[in-house]
Amino acid sequence: MKSNLKKAAVFAGCSLLMLTACSGATAQISNASDVLFQVGDVSVTRGTEYELIKKSNGSTMAVTLIEQAIMDEEVGRGDDIKKQAEKQYETNTSGSEEFEQSLIDAGYKDKDDYIEKVIIPTIQQEKLLDKYFEDNAKAIKKEYKPSIAKILMCDNKDDANNALQALKDGTDAQTVFDQYASESATYGNEEIVVSTLLEDSIPTYVINTLYSAKETGVIDEVMSDDNDSSGAYYIAILTSNDYDENRAKIQEDLVSKASSDIAKECNVYYMKKHNLEIHDQDIFDALRTSNPEYLINHPELAEEDQ
Amino acid sequence: MSEFLRNNWFVVVIAVIIIAFVSYFIYDENKYNVSAKSDSDGNQVVASIDKKDITANDIYDQSAPFDTALLYNLYHNQVVDQSVKTTDDLDEKAKDLKKTIEQNVSSSSSQNSESQIETELASFGYNGIDQLYDYCLMTVKEAKMQRDYIEDHFDEVTPALQENKPRTISIISMQVQDLAALTEDEQKKKDNIDSALSSGSFADAATAYSEDTATASDDGFYGYVDANSVNSQYSTLNAQVIQAALNLEKDQTSDWIEVTDSSSGLKYLYKVHVDETDIQSIWDSKNETVSNNILSAFLTANQGLSVKIVQENAKDLDIEFKDKDVQKRIEDYINDQTGGNSNEE
Numbered sequence: 001m002k003s004n005l006k007k008a009a010v011f012a013g014c015s016l017l018m019l020t021a022c023s024g025a026t027a028q029i030s031n032a033s034d035v036l037f038q039v040g041d042v043s044v045t046r047g048t049e050y051e052l053i054k055k056s057n058g059s060t061m062a063v064t065l066i067e068q069a070i071m072d073e074e075v076g077r078g079d080d081i082k083k084q085a086e087k088q089y090e091t092n093t094s095g096s097e098e099f100e101q102s103l104i105d106a107g108y109k110d111k112d113d114y115i116e117k118v119i120i121p122t123i124q125q126e127k128l129l130d131k132y133f134e135d136n137a138k139a140i141k142k143e144y145k146p147s148i149a150k151i152l153m154c155d156n157k158d159d160a161n162n163a164l165q166a167l168k169d170g171t172d173a174q175t176v177f178d179q180y181a182s183e184s185a186t187y188g189n190e191e192i193v194v195s196t197l198l199e200d201s202i203p204t205y206v207i208n209t210l211y212s213a214k215e216t217g218v219i220d221e222v223m224s225d226d227n228d229s230s231g232a233y234y235i236a237i238l239t240s241n242d243y244d245e246n247r248a249k250i251q252e253d254l255v256s257k258a259s260s261d262i263a264k265e266c267n268v269y270y271m272k273k274h275n276l277e278i279h280d281q282d283i284f285d286a287l288r289t290s291n292p293e294y295l296i297n298h299p300e301l302a303e304e305d306q
Numbered sequence: 307m308s309e310f311l312r313n314n315w316f317v318v319v320i321a322v323i324i325i326a327f328v329s330y331f332i333y334d335e336n337k338y339n340v341s342a343k344s345d346s347d348g349n350q351v352v353a354s355i356d357k358k359d360i361t362a363n364d365i366y367d368q369s370a371p372f373d374t375a376l377l378y379n380l381y382h383n384q385v386v387d388q389s390v391k392t393t394d395d396l397d398e399k400a401k402d403l404k405k406t407i408e409q410n411v412s413s414s415s416s417q418n419s420e421s422q423i424e425t426e427l428a429s430f431g432y433n434g435i436d437q438l439y440d441y442c443l444m445t446v447k448e449a450k451m452q453r454d455y456i457e458d459h460f461d462e463v464t465p466a467l468q469e470n471k472p473r474t475i476s477i478i479s480m481q482v483q484d485l486a487a488l489t490e491d492e493q494k495k496k497d498n499i500d501s502a503l504s505s506g507s508f509a510d511a512a513t514a515y516s517e518d519t520a521t522a523s524d525d526g527f528y529g530y531v532d533a534n535s536v537n538s539q540y541s542t543l544n545a546q547v548i549q550a551a552l553n554l555e556k557d558q559t560s561d562w563i564e565v566t567d568s569s570s571g572l573k574y575l576y577k578v579h580v581d582e583t584d585i586q587s588i589w590d591s592k593n594e595t596v597s598n599n600i601l602s603a604f605l606t607a608n609q610g611l612s613v614k615i616v617q618e619n620a621k622d623l624d625i626e627f628k629d630k631d632v633q634k635r636i637e638d639y640i641n642d643q644t645g646g647n648s649n650e651e
Contacts, residue, residue: 025342027350027362035628036377037636039384039620046629048433050362052376053369055428061365062353069358107371117368274355279343280362283352288338289421298338 024281059286062278063267063294070270071124074131081127085119132266133251137243139269144195145211146250147241151192151202152177153185153232160222160233167218173237182232191239193246193253206234213238264293272296377632378639379431382616383444389619390447400443407438448612449601455615456589456604464585466607467600470533472585474596475551476508476526477543478516478577485564485573496562496575508559508579527581530588530599534606547576556583610644617644 032047053061075081089111093099100111108114133140140146150173154160163180167173177189186201194202194210203225213219216238223234240246255262276296278284287294292301311318343351349361390396411419424434432441456463478499482492495515502511512526521528528543535541535548544567550560563576582588588600605612617640627633 024339027342027352029362029366030349036632037381037625037627037629039381039625040388040623042384042388044380044384046366049370049373049377049380050366051433052380052428052431053366053373054362055433056376056425057369058352058365061369062360065360065364065368066353066355069355069360073355073357107374109371271355274357276353276355277343278340278353279350280352281340284338284340286421301338 024284025279026282027280054280054282058280059283059290062280062283063287063291066271066276067125067267068121070267070274071121071128073274074270075124075127077120077124081120081123084123085115088119088123089115128270129251129255129262129266132269133247136266136269137247140254141211141243143265144197144250144254145207146193146195146243146246146254147207147210147213148191148239148246148249149194149210150189150237150239151187151194151206152180152189152235152237153182153187154180154235155182155232157222157224157233160235164218164220164222164235167235167237168220184230193250194236195250195254195257197254197257203228203234206236210236210238211241213241216240264291268293268296374635374639376429376431378636379429381636382613383431385616385620385623385625386444386448386451388623390451392443392447396443396446396450399446400439403442403445404439407442448616449598451619452601452605452612452615455618456601460586460589463604463608463611467532467585467604470603470607471552471583472530472532472588472600472603473551473556473583474530474581474588474591475528476512476579476581477518477521477528477547478508478512478526479518480515480575481517482573482575485566485575499577503559503577508577511577526579528578529593530596530603532603534603544574544576547578550576551578551580554578554580556580613640613643 028047029050032045032050034046035043036046036049037044103114104110108117152160152163154163159180163176166176166179174189181188192198194207196204196207198207203223205225206223209219209221209223219236219238223236224232225234243250271294276294278287278295284295288301292298292305295301343354343359345351345359345361349359349363351359351361352365353360407423411423420435423438427434427437427441430441432438480492480495480499482488488496499511499515502514509525509527512522516522516526518526531541531543531548531551533552535543536545536552541548544565546565547563550563554560557580559579560577563578565574565576566572567574585600588596591597591600627636
């Protein structure tokens with residue numbers, strides 16, 4: 001009995017050690033052993049070239065191909081996109097033959113290869129972003145709390161109260177802004193997209209109030225920011241907080257202010273939707289450093305990074 | 307069995323605890339390991355979404371047309387490595403270079419500096435930090451290869467460098483509060499420097515008065531400059547001072563040069579002295595930094611010289627291209643870099 005136990009313990013120990021020593025899979029190209037050239041007795045193979053490509057640019061290329069696959073799924077490569085791409089190429093180059101030669105020198109097969117690899121994906125990206133603002137509306141609204149409004153910043157509470165009363169009495173907005181707006185006010189009598197991206201210049205309370213308001217028009221409240229040492233007071237005139245009605249305007253504003261963040265959020269949304277999985281440890285490790293948010297099966301890695 | 311458990315319950319409890327710990331350890335070690343996948347054609351998959359697999363072949367096919375520089379580096383590294391024998395001296399220099407790079411990586415504030423180095427190494431043809439020594443050895447071997455070539459073709463490569471007015475210089479600097487109105491102490495120091503320069507050597511005046519501590523301890527010697535140094539991002543000396551040096555002959559000293567540092571706003575007065583303008587003398591310098599600088603200057607002044615030197619050495623090696631497309635791309639790259647004169651003697 002003791003002998004059996006001993007054997008079992010040794011077997012279990014070895015198994016555990018073997019499991020511990022396991023490392024993740026790495027993918028290799030199918031013709032890795034092809035020799036590209038030989039210098040003396042040293043052969044340089046396609047596999048060596050691939051390993052270096054993967055190390056220097058592999059994760060970026062993998063993300064590009066994943067994005068491409070998602071865009072093909074979500075927006076496709078219809079005739080309208082192809083026509084738009086052709087037109088864009090002609091506009092960009094004015095039909096210059098020198099440009100086509102420069103593409104070939106850079107590594108593209110020809111004009112069509114360039115259109116396929118560069119222009120079509122750019123158009124698809126724009127269309128995917130439009131789709132993202134539609135598909136993920138609920139989360140975008142929750143994150144950015146967008147509304148269309150005018151913001152009047154006053155230097156003191158009296159001015160703010162008077163401005164609010166004047167607006168409620170029907171005085172023209174421009175007249176009220178001229179009379180009561182602070183000289184240091186960031187915004188004048190203009191409709192802007194208010195969102196959480198403006199938290200540096202507009203109090204969070206104002207942003208939240210506009211977003212959750214049930215009716216448009218003057219918000220019947222003088223608002224301030226307890227944390228703002230300037231002591232400014234705010235009046236807001238809500239034009240609309242209907243996301244669907246103002247989607248294009250909201251999209252344009254958010255993208256202009258946070259293009260990189262929104263592009264990543266868009267990627268993450270569709271990577272989750274299409275169940276992205278990584279099967280190469282080197283790519284996984286590189287993404288863990290550069291874009292942990294894309295490792296959608298391990299959300300804790302993105303949280304660690306923040 | 308039950309009797310066994312009764313008699314050995316404590317051992318069993320300990321065993322269960324150990325197994326639990328080990329199991330958690332194994333899970334923790336492997337939780338970020340990815341699993342392998344192949345597509346229906348047997349190609350190995352790098353990433354996948356529901357309806358599409360991205361294979362290693364896809365990554366290669368998309369990237370390879372644009373990696374001519376990498377292919378050349380792979381070729382270049384082998385030519386350099388096999389053309390220059392590894393001596394103890396080169397081995398020592400390679401180890402020193404490796405140590406310097408490692409120190410720079412460890413002292414870098416960037417958390418990703420090691421992965422950045424890995425990416426850089428890969429673009430030069432070296433697979434990861436484990437091959438850092440190989441990269442360093444190739445670098446010192448190539449420098450030797452280039453020195454040997456320039457030594458043998460000195461008259462051929464000198465005219466292009468001559469156009470850049472190469473020279474070694476020394477400097478004296480003093481900081482002042484207002485360039486237009488010196489304080490009494492500043493004026494006194496300036497007068498003392500003028501007096502020392504008129505009665506003695508520039509080196510003595512620099513040692514006695516220069517506030518540039520990096521050069522004052524070495525007789526004011528700054529090092530090598532040429533016309534390319536004026537706008538170089540690597541230059542540590544103000545462009546006005548370098549320009550003044552370029553306008554002087556050997557053994558001449560400039561008038562006072564007024565300099566305002568564009569980043570700090572601090573104001574300085576400079577004197578610059580030209581120590582040497584003869585290229586052969588500078589080339590023969592025992593100063594390692596000067597020697598390295600003039601080597602770089604030769605390579606910069608003569609377009610495509612570094613590629614041409616590799617090609618000259620490649621002629622003595624047995625090189626066979628198995629892939630004609632790769633051969634054409636490397637040859638086109640070489641011709642592009644050398645302006646098509648890589649085979650000229």
